[in-house]
Amino acid sequence: MTTPGTVPAAPVPEGVTPALDVRNIVKRFGGVTALNHVSMTVLPGEVTALVGDNGAGKSTLVRCLSGVHQPDEGEILVDGKLQTFHDPSASRHAGIETVFQELALSDNLDVASNMFLGRELTHGPTRLFRLRHKEMETEAQTVLARYGIRMPSVRSTVRELSGGQRQGVAIARAVGWGSRIVLMDEPTAALGVRETGRILDIVRGLAERGLAVLLISHNMEQVHSVSDAVWILRGGNMVAGMRTADTTTSEIVHYITTGQGLT
Structure with a gap:
């Protein structure tokens, strides 16, 4: 020991x-x-x-x-x-952000939506909110470019992506929130x-x-x-x-x- x-x-x-x-x-x-x-x-x-x-x-x-x-x-x-x-x-x-082996991505959502999953940008009160899709797409593109993570499009659904691209989405989601570790x-x-x-x-x-x-x-x-x-x-x-x-x-x-x- x-x-x-x-x-x-x-x-x-x-x-x-x-x-x-x-x-x-x-x-x-x-x-x-x-x-x-x-x-x-x-x-x-x-x-x-x-x-x-x-x-x-x-x-x-x-x-x-x-x-x-x-x-x-x-x-x-x-x-x-x-x-x-x-x-x-x-x-x-x-x-601290963690990228587990089980990436916890939603196959039916696009890249931008997965990057903001659980932290969506919205308009209006909680019970009547509308998602700010354009802002999320713009921010997603910025994060991907900042860290050199290549995607076909932030509008591509995750089910269309390769294994490496899916891993890239999970990493981008982790670093896109100001994490230091x-x-x-x-x-x-x-x-x-x-x-x-x-x-x-x-x-x-x-x-x-x-x-x-x-x-x-x-x-x-x-x-x-x-x-x-x-x-x-x-x-x-x-x-x-x-x-x-x-x-x-x-x-x-x-x-x-x-x-x-x-x-």
Whole structure:
């Protein structure tokens, strides 16, 4: 088991406040400890990868950060401020948006409507509202262009889109609301080579625009090509965190399988 404070990790640069600072998070389900004093940092303007085998605790940690689960112990700081997430809306209010593997898009609605789903722009009182479609389309086009996310049209229905384009809609919806931290759970799963490349370009572009991105992935080549830092979970324990440039794919895999680095 990992003892709190003993995980090898690259230091946070002097003068930099982590966008996301996770400290000694514990999450239990009955008698099972899914997360055991897990700590990690995600810096602004960087892609941070979170890796680990199935059952390592990655999804549980993401659900704690997105407000779906509440930790039993530990602290979550956003931009240096302590936060408590009783539900997903509290996480979003703090500036965290999550793109889950299940994209939660509505196939029968167009791109713009999906980007504003649940946050529609309206005219008039609540009971007699009219949607401001033109404004939503204009804003959707602006967000897509800002982050280099290509779509046939903001009026295209989601059912007409490819898997990569659907992922692009989900990402645009996440970043279009002023979020500073984006959590992405396996965004390239089930995508072809070309679409995977486009999504990774988008992920990298988010960081270049100052956002903090936490990328959950099983693909070590992708992790090494797109991330600035990598954290490794094993059996609910955070066994290592390091700058990606200071490690190798072989070492990351060794940490995942044994909990120890190469000697």
